[in-house]
Amino acid sequence: MSKLRVGVIFGGRSGEHEVSLMSAKSVISALDPQKYEVIPLAIDKKGKWLLPKDAAKMLDSTVAPKLSVDNPIMESEQLPLVPDPDAKTPFLDVIFPVLHGPHGEDGTVQGLLELANIAYVGAGVLGSAVSMDKAMMRSVFAQAGLPVVKWETIARKHWERDPSPIISRIEGEIGYPCFVKPANLGSSVGISKAPSREQLVEAVNLACEFDRRVVVEEALNKPREIECSVLGNDDPIVSVPGEIIPANEFYDYEAKYISEESQLIIPAEVSPEQRQLLEEYSIRAFKAVDCAGMARVDFFITEDQEVIVNEINTIPGFTKISMYPKLWEVSGIGYGELLDRLIELALERHEDRKNRRISLKP
Numbered sequence: 001m002s003k004l005r006v007g008v009i010f011g012g013r014s015g016e017h018e019v020s021l022m023s024a025k026s027v028i029s030a031l032d033p034q035k036y037e038v039i040p041l042a043i044d045k046k047g048k049w050l051l052p053k054d055a056a057k058m059l060d061s062t063v064a065p066k067l068s069v070d071n072p073i074m075e076s077e078q079l080p081l082v083p084d085p086d087a088k089t090p091f092l093d094v095i096f097p098v099l100h101g102p103h104g105e106d107g108t109v110q111g112l113l114e115l116a117n118i119a120y121v122g123a124g125v126l127g128s129a130v131s132m133d134k135a136m137m138r139s140v141f142a143q144a145g146l147p148v149v150k151w152e153t154i155a156r157k158h159w160e161r162d163p164s165p166i167i168s169r170i171e172g173e174i175g176y177p178c179f180v181k182p183a184n185l186g187s188s189v190g191i192s193k194a195p196s197r198e199q200l201v202e203a204v205n206l207a208c209e210f211d212r213r214v215v216v217e218e219a220l221n222k223p224r225e226i227e228c229s230v231l232g233n234d235d236p237i238v239s240v241p242g243e244i245i246p247a248n249e250f251y252d253y254e255a256k257y258i259s260e261e262s263q264l265i266i267p268a269e270v271s272p273e274q275r276q277l278l279e280e281y282s283i284r285a286f287k288a289v290d291c292a293g294m295a296r297v298d299f300f301i302t303e304d305q306e307v308i309v310n311e312i313n314t315i316p317g318f319t320k321i322s323m324y325p326k327l328w329e330v331s332g333i334g335y336g337e338l339l340d341r342l343i344e345l346a347l348e349r350h351e352d353r354k355n356r357r358i359s360l361k362p
Helices: 017-030 052-057 108-115 125-132 134-143 156-161 164-173 197-208 253-257 272-288 323-330 335-353
Strands: 004-011 036-043 094-097 151-155 178-182 192-194 213-218 224-232 242-245 263-265 293-301 307-313
Touching: 004 017, 017 036, 017 335, 036 052, 094 108, 094 335, 108 125, 125 134, 125 307, 134 151, 134 213, 134 272, 134 307, 151 156, 151 164, 156 197, 156 213, 164 197, 178 197, 192 197, 197 213, 224 272, 224 323, 224 335, 242 323, 272 293, 272 307, 293 323, 293 335, 323 335
Parallel strands: 004 036, 004 094
Antiparallel strands: 151 213, 178 192, 178 213, 224 242, 224 293, 242 263, 293 307
């Protein structure tokens, strides 16, 4: 049986470029060379696409043996995306996007792959776009009846024009302390906790550097941070829950990717009733945004033991300390098997899309 050619796209023009490189190294190292021919495709910070040979240079020597550097496709002068039976260069069977944040996790690359008619891992255009935008995501969750924290959305132009009425609205509707986040970014980049008006202004200014829209959220008092991994298409399954005890005050970029002091407790110690709610809310959140393949759903458990949905991540981190694969490992699905399943789900969904009628003629 011939190997599947898997294109792994990484890098990206976002504040999460470095995180993507770490995830890509882990994914490429774990893909079974007996099953897959791995083709690296990178996007640099300026948005330039790097062909396989140059993309491989972005990854360290520990990953190099996994890459098909001697295959003609590595020397190609064109991106090998579109299946062309007459092409001399072999095409890719499936794409594994390992892009975090804007221009990769937000539906843009997914739209390109849809146009190219190629299978790809993870959520489609709609699910990716809605989940990436924290304001839209919260609106969809609230409409679906899921419990969420209070939030406000700020447009950067309105903030720059006159912050006074915005500050007054936040103080009246949300209060202090509050969290301030770029609407379209992940990996805790640009997020601050604001306990006062002065720090709110600083936090919004920082978040505005990363996005044209900013979300301000209610900060719960010492909530437990719980995460669940979801796997599947139309009939998703949910992993055991895990709890994060961050090294810093909250689970920021350093605590998530750099510090070894953050603690991951898997499985999380929750009541049977809370476990049931976590599973139910994970699936409802996954389906509410029309997700597919994979997602990590993040929760808060309040001092009153209430379960609150925080957010959904459609391309969760795949680094050695990332929660998504760790939760599945404890649930009985190892890293390699997890990648196999995700690729199978991508191919399954691609086949399902082929069933769509594209002509009005009988």
